[in-house]
Structures are given as structure tokens and as C-alpha cells.
Amino acid sequence: MDKLxxxxxxxxxxxxxxxxxxxxxxxxxxxxxxxxxxxEQGKYYPSLELAFRIALLFAKPLEQVFxxxx
Amino acid sequence: MSFHEKSAWASLLAIGVVFTPYLVVVLRQPLAFGILxxxxxxxVLILTGFHIVNAISSxxxxxxxVTPPIDELDRMIELRAAKYAGFVLACAVxxxxxxxxxxxxxxxxxxxxxxxxxxxxxxxxxxxxxAVHWLFASFVLxxxxxxxxxxxxxxxxxHG
Numbered sequence: 001m002d003k004l005x006x007x008x009x010x011x012x013x014x015x016x017x018x019x020x021x022x023x024x025x026x027x028x029x030x031x032x033x034x035x036x037x038x039x040e041q042g043k044y045y046p047s048l049e050l051a052f053r054i055a056l057l058f059a060k061p062l063e064q065v066f067x068x069x070x
Numbered sequence: 071m072s073f074h075e076k077s078a079w080a081s082l083l084a085i086g087v088v089f090t091p092y093l094v095v096v097l098r099q100p101l102a103f104g105i106l107x108x109x110x111x112x113x114v115l116i117l118t119g120f121h122i123v124n125a126i127s128s129x130x131x132x133x134x135x136v137t138p139p140i141d142e143l144d145r146m147i148e149l150r151a152a153k154y155a156g157f158v159l160a161c162a163v164x165x166x167x168x169x170x171x172x173x174x175x176x177x178x179x180x181x182x183x184x185x186x187x188x189x190x191x192x193x194x195x196x197x198x199x200x201a202v203h204w205l206f207a208s209f210v211l212x213x214x215x216x217x218x219x220x221x222x223x224x225x226x227x228x229h230g
Contacts, residue, residue, distance in 0.1 A: 023130075031141035034072040038143060038227050047142050 005069040011040045013058045013065065029053040073128060073138050075224040080120040082217035088113045089210045093203065100199035143227075151219035155212045162208030170201055 014020045022036040029050060038044035039054075046054070055062045071079075092109040096102055125131045130138065140148075178191025 030139060032072060032074075032138050032144065034075075034224075034227070035141050035143040043227055044143055050142060 006045050006066055007042060007069055008039060008066045010036070010054060010065065013060065017058060025054075025057070028057050071228075072224065073124065073131065074140065074144050075221065076124055077121075078217045078220035078224070080117060080124075082214060082221060084113055084116040084120070085210060085213055085217065088116065093207050093210065096203045097200065097207075100196045100203060103199065103203070147220055147223035150223060151216045154219045155216035158215045159208060159212035162211060163205070166201075166205050166208060169204075173197075173201075 010025070014022070014025055022033045022040075026033045026036045030053070031050065035044065039046060051062060051066055055065045058065060088109050092105060095105060125137075174193060175191065177193050177197045
């Protein structure tokens with residue numbers, strides 16, 4: 001089965017949230033800054049729990065933060 | 071470079087620096103295993119020194135007084151590394167068992183045992199210790215694979 005390509009708008013949402021830093025986002029959702037970088041670059045797909053944490057932080061539905069590229 | 075990657079680099083280098091000379095010595099002189107204490111103390115000192123330097127040089131640790139948390143990405147990298155290390159250790163131990171089965175009889179004969187009666191074989195203590203040192207070497211190798219895999223995992227993230 002082909003691997004799904006998942007994109008996200010974390011970087012854009014950070015800037016919309018008063019230019020939140022990567023470290024601030026990392027602290028809010030309990031991850032390291034390195035993981036935020038990997039997420040933004042699409043090199044790492046988060047767990048469902050982390051994905052929901054990020055979406056909740058930005059007060060957006062999950063599908064507005066993460067999208068599957070078809 | 072993240073704290074956890076630096077930590078993996080330090081562990082890898084410390085194990086290499088400490089246990090390479092240790093294994094070279096004990097495989098040549100099997101009875102000199104007492105230097106294991108020196109090796110372990112050296113390893114602890116090197117790693118303690120690294121953590122102090124890392125904590126002083128890291129702005130984040132300096133400000134907060136704690137090391138960064140291990141998150142799900144770190145855990146995934148560690149689990150993958152543990153899988154590779156476990157595989158290497160299993161292969162090394164199986165190889166060791168096969169060699170031991172073959173060489174125990176050979177060593178017994180050289181020690182004066184009767185080839186027709188395996189139950190009376192005697193293995194010289196130096197040979198037995200050499201075998202133990204090789205087993206320990208496989209454990210060290212598995213640890214090196216573990217930390218090297220962690221480093222590779224982080225490097226892949228950094229450079230695609």
C-alpha cells in the first residue's frame with residue numbers, strides 16, 4: 001500500500017498566532033523544538049494525540065491543520 | 071543539534087574510547103579483566119563531564135534547569151535503534167554459541183582431554199575468559215549500534 005503524503009499548516013498557523021516561536025509551540029504541546037522543525041518540514045508525521053494537541057492549541061479542526069495530499 | 075543527539079554522540083564516542091582499548095587488552099591478556107573497573111569509572115567520568123559541559127553550554131537547559139523532555143519522535147528513534155541493536159546482539163550471541171560449541175572441544179583436546187570422552191574435557195581458564203570477553207565485546211558492539219542508530223536517526227531528520 002502506498003504511503004499517504006500528509007501536509008500541515010503548522011508554520012502558517014504559528015505566524016498567525018502572534019508569530020509564535022517553534023520553542024513556544026514545542027513547550028505548549030510537550031515536544032522538543034527539533035520535533036516541531038521535523039513536523040513543519042514534513043519529515044515526521046505526528047501521532048493522533050499530538051496532532052489533536054496541535055489543532056487544539058491553534059483552536060482549529062484537525063483537517064485544517066493536517067491535510068492528506070491525493 | 072539537539073540535546074538528545076549530543077547525548078547519543080557522547081555515549082557512542084565514550085564507549086568507543088573506553089572499551090576499544092579495554093577489549094584490545096583483555097583479548098590479548100584474558101586474566102587482566104580487573105581493568106573493567108577502571109573502564110567503567112572512566113566511562114562514568116566522561117559521560118558526567120559531557121553532561122556538565124552540555125548543560126552549561128545549552129541556553130535552554132541553563133534557563134530552565136532541566137533537560138529537554140523525550141518526546142514521541144525521540145522515542146521512535148530510540149525504539150528503532152533498540153531494534154537494530156537487539157538484532158546485532160542476537161546475531162552476535164548466536165555466533166558466539168556456535169563458535170563455543172565448536173571450540174570447547176578443540177580447547178579441551180589441547181588441554182589434554184580425551185577426544186573420545188567429551189565429559190572429561192577441561193577448558194583452560196584463559197580460553198574460558200577469552201570466550202567471556204568476546205561475549206562482552208558483542209554487548210559493547212550492540213551498544214555502539216544502538217547509539218550510532220540514534221545519531222543516524224537524528225542526522226536523517228536534519229538532512230533529509
